Amino acid sequence: MLKEFPLIKLGIVNAGEVTEIAGYLMAFTAPVLVLFADGKEVLREARFVPIEKLRNQLHRIYEATYGD
Template identity: 30%
Template sequence: MKQDLVTIEDFHDFIVSHDLAVIHVMRDRCSVCRAVLPQIEGLVNDFPQVALGVINQSHLEAIASELSIYTAPVDLIYLKGKEMHRQGRFIDMQQFEHQLELLTYNGDYS
């Protein structure tokens, strides 16, 4: 299940309240962002211990400087509030899934 994050505080609360979290940052009028989101949602659904947060950078411009984002989409994996993996613009779903598998296995979240 995805959660829309609309403030910087929402983002910080989300990554600290979920041991393992994926953040998808997108923009309005970004066709790649729209294509990637359902893929990320489908992938995260295979990992019930992973929470998905979605940030629309078009509505929260400050997230770009907060996360040092220079493109969209950007997908990030956080483990206990710490960024562990980042991909931007062209998301390699196999690599992203591999990182989730490693983190869920190593974190014993299965």
């Protein structure tokens, strides 16, 4: 899906291997998707993420941030 949003960079962190990240992001379930724009959290989804809802949210945020 991120091919539709080429300016969004993906990072994957395994909280089991980097335990500090769970507390830092307050992510106490898995999976957790967190999107930052200009250093601020703009989207957070956890556990069950409806794909179309996520795509629509990413599109809205992408347009607002990058002026698609």
